[in-house]
Amino acid sequence: MIVRKYHLILFLIVILLALSWGIARRSPAFGVARFDNLLINEFVAVNRTGLSDEDGDHSDWIELYNAGQNSVNLSGWSLTDDPKNPNKWRFPDITLRGGDYLLVFASAKNRRDPNSPLHANFKLNRKGEYLALYNIFSEQLSTMDASPFPAQFKDTAYGRRGDEASYGYLNSPTPGQANAESLAWQGIVSDLAFSFQRGFYDEAIAVELFTATPGASIYYTTDGSEPGEMSGALYTKAIPITNTTLLRAAAYKSNFHPSPIATHSYLYLADILDQPPNPANFPPDWGVYSKNRDSYKAVKGEPIIADYEMDPKIAQDPRYREPLIEGLKSLPSLSLVTDIANFDIYANPQERGEAWERPVSLELIYPDGKKKGFQVNAGLRIQGNAGRNEFMPKRGFRLFFKETYGASKLEYPLFPDSPLKSFNTLVLRGGVNRGYAGYLDKDHITDHRLTTYTRDEWLRASQIEMSGLSSHGIFVHLYLNGLYWGLYNLVERPDAAFAEAYLGGDEAEWSVVNQNGVVNGSTERFERLHQLAREGTLEQPEKYAEIQSYLDINQFIDYVILNWYAGNQDWGHNNWYALTRNPAGKTSYYAWDGEVIWLDGANDRLGEINAEGEPNRIKVLFRALLANQDFRMAFTDRLYRHLFNNGALTDENAKARWLRLNREI
Structure with a gap:
């Protein structure tokens, strides 16, 4: 009896041990354990001017x-930035010898060829995130002593100090070599807090500034420039604010990384209405005219008076x-703040590219103070084609959200009718010559000052109603360094990121083409579509079936109907975007820059054939498709769908959309 009882107890102990071992294997252990001496030695999460990969990125x-001292085969290891997915990126069958280093690019390119540079399937977040090695056999995680790691900075390495076990910001990145012995900083100065938030004011206030870092000194500016220890005023007491003020501040401490620059715009409407002709710090002109333009009284060589x-x-x-x-309080306001020297882009509107991108602080302010806006740093460029002409009175802008400036994307639910909450770029459309700062044509027939600002927004909103997708937009009042700059339409750009967000896939899979040519991506399918159109004979069922595999037929029909209905006089040869998902997706077309609509009523024009820039692909494509009976029937069906029975283009719905937008502004 005693023996049996002993056997039963022994059996239960064995079962419990087995269960415990099984549970342990199914629950990855978190900690600083370093299996086989394999370590995350250092990393760079904001690489801007340092090491390049094989693509030049x-x-x-x-x-x-x-x-x-012993070699480690990495086929049983993975890297991860997600504790819930420890096996996120597995190493290939590759061996790392004792004392050796191995570099993995965190590019999201997902390349595992052991004979080529390795690329993980994720990127690092500069704000700080989890990062670990995972051993698939022991099912245990090896993390750094600081995971999630803290916020990271441009071209700064974070890793082990020499051979020590502790991690910190290193003096310099050392890929493939022993880490630096000294740390760049002991820590980071805490973010600043302001006693009054950005917004509209009509009474005097006194703004106090705070940081939680003991011993830190705060420096500030009020002219739009970035504050520094040598370029700002030392904060010693509350700052009195009695009129429109751009308060920028940062905190500094020896051997610490300074706090991020914080910007708060305090806007006083009385100041704005009394905005003078010669505001302080702004230039009296924007360069000189390079050619004559009678309508604008532009004379070559004469200054462009601001x-x-x-x-x-x-x-x-x-x-x-x-x-x-x-009226100024009826719409959201966008305040752009930067060093006044950065507005050189306004005096050089023809210049393009990153060389003519300037850093800017961007604040979205809701006048009633009930809805929270945002502040984010971004890049600013001039936007548009015709609007780049120096004689145009009002320029458009494009905003770029990059890790160079801070956040890689704007994270904010900007458009009420869109589910998207993340943006890498936005466009500020000013209406070009069709605005209150416009002109009267020399024939005195067309007065471009008599405008609505809503034509383009109506066109895109109508495409959303008809086909489900187009660029969303809102109206904002724009301020540049505290000066009122006018009414603008803040919109999405229909680019590859837009396509990924709304239509799926990966950004790299999308081809984008507009009237100026290729924006990005492989255009093989797009070119094949238009080659089929040029070849014609689409009345043949097999040829029509082939072109249907390259074009979203119903979406294209809707696009044509919309532009005809609105009487668009500047499309076909101009003002369009086309998106194609590779390797087997269909092309879809999107409305863009629709200011020249509603001039003479509906019009079935398809644009010019011999216009400058890209050939008029749309006209050729439509005429080729029209040869097919099935296409003609589909076109008739879509016309009926949109023009009758509560369709998007019935008089009632088209007018309601128009009135809604115009009541808003």
């Missing part, structure tokens, strides 16, 4: 180090002053 990178003043005939008239104030 400055991809982020992670360095592994085998601190032992127009800053709020029209006193309106702003100083008691009948209009209060309505103006209410």
